[in-house]
Amino acid sequence: MGTVGGGTVNVLKRNAEEIARRAGRGVVITHAATRDINKQRICDTTGITLTTDPQVVVNDPEVQIIVELIGGDGLARELVLAAIANGKHVVTANKALIAKHGNEIFARAQEKGVVVAFEAAVAGGIPIIKAVREGLAANRVEWLAGIINGTGNFILTEMRDKGRDFADVLAEAQALGYAEADPTFDVEGIDAAHKLTILASIAFGIPLQFEACFTEGITRITREDVNYAEELGYRIKHLGMARHTDKGVELRVHPTLIPERRLIANVDGVMNAVLVKGDAVGPTLYYGAGAGAEPTASAVVADLVDVTRTLTADPENRVPHLAFQPDALSDLPILPMAAVETAYYLRMQVADKPGVLADVTRILGDAGISIEAILQKEPVGESDATIIMLTHRVLEGQMDQAIAAIEALDSIDGSIMRIRLEHLDAD
Ligand code: HSE
Secondary structure (H helix, E strand, O other): OOHHHHHHHHHHHHOHHHHHHHHOOOOOOOEEEOOOOOOOOOOOOOOOEEEOOHHHHHOOOOOOEEEEOOOOOOHHHHHHHHHHHOOOEEEEOOHHHHHHHHHHHHHHHHHHOOOEEOHHHOOOOOOHHHHHHHHOOOOOEEEEEEEOOHHHHHHHHHHHHHOOOHHHHHHHHHHOOOOOOOOHHHHOOHHHHHHHHHHHHHHHOOOOOHHHOEEOOOOOOOHHHHHHHHHOOEEEEEEEEEEEOOOOEEEEEEEEEEEOOOHHHHOOOOEEEEEEEEOOOEEEEEEEEOOOHHHHHHHHHHHHHHHHHHOOOOHHHOOOOOOOOHHHOOOOOEOOHHHOEEEEEEEEEEOOOOOHHHHHHHHHHHOOOOEEEEEEEOOOOOOOEEEEEEEOOEEHHHHHHHHHHHHOOOOEEEEEEEEEEOOOOOO
16 A cells, blocks of 8 residues: 555556446455555545455455565565465556566466456556567567666666756655655666566567676766767667577666667656667657656556456466466576677776877777767867777677777776666667
């Protein structure tokens, strides 16, 4: 009965008639567990039995569906497994739970013939799970890229547009109910990694492998980087990227330069967007509110309608949790970052003297790294000059070696700022 719980009660009540017309029967909230019964809420709880003991809800024989909106993977996991053991269907918005324990949860649900629905776990109100799992079922998904953390996108947007301070924007996102209980999950990319893990599994038919997802946060991005990127025609976004290759799956969340002409580069504020490239359909883009009470409730209630419709359906013939049949999941490995191929933005501080640029380009050339664009900013006063380079695609392992060699030059000051770059074109 927090932000999303309150939103769910409100949407279910307000749209009760419409929802019953769609589901073929009414959906009624009978119980709700809450930490503090007397807390002031955004919803009217008339007709709902409130309790501080969630076990009462998951063990009530009259309850058919449990909606888990607690978050975290401790108590939530226990309750979801208990509900499944009791033969109840589950609807959850809990991305950490699904990303980390989904394999176990779906196996139990399969055994018991119940559904665990999790549309609200990824990109708030955007029906991206349904789109990838069902709408794109004809396709071999080649890659997907998403702005899937509203808080992080809100921070980057406000920093860029209004020059606002990082901490100040984060505090506003927390006040608006967008941020995670621990906001480092938002800014360090952990929340996005949870969501990306789920998307990759349903896109490629692989087990959930959150631990293998690479994450890099947005805290090192400076206003200068944002400005230089703009000068070169790019926006910096905190992007989740999953790509299917012959050798394995790329699974990574990091700040990324995206050409500003791409629609996804213009997704601002708390909005989310996911770009999915299928071999038959080509690139498709899904956009909407990624956080907030009613947008997330929209996905929760859609799942409730879906589950309600399946109450009478044969468990063997339902849509599989991870889109592919459980015994048909692929063992394609998640690639280490050294084996990932991407383009780069590099920013370095260099001594303003002859031959420095030649040394840098020689190292890149020897490593087989081709430069796409270059920008040199003249030194201000006593300071070094700044060089910004965009490279063509290269294996990250090769780039790591080249960066180490450049940083070892006497004429380079400090470490090189490296931001990955994705063109996200139709290929
Ligand atoms: N903290 C998340 C976000 C909430 O900002 O996107 C939605 O999952």
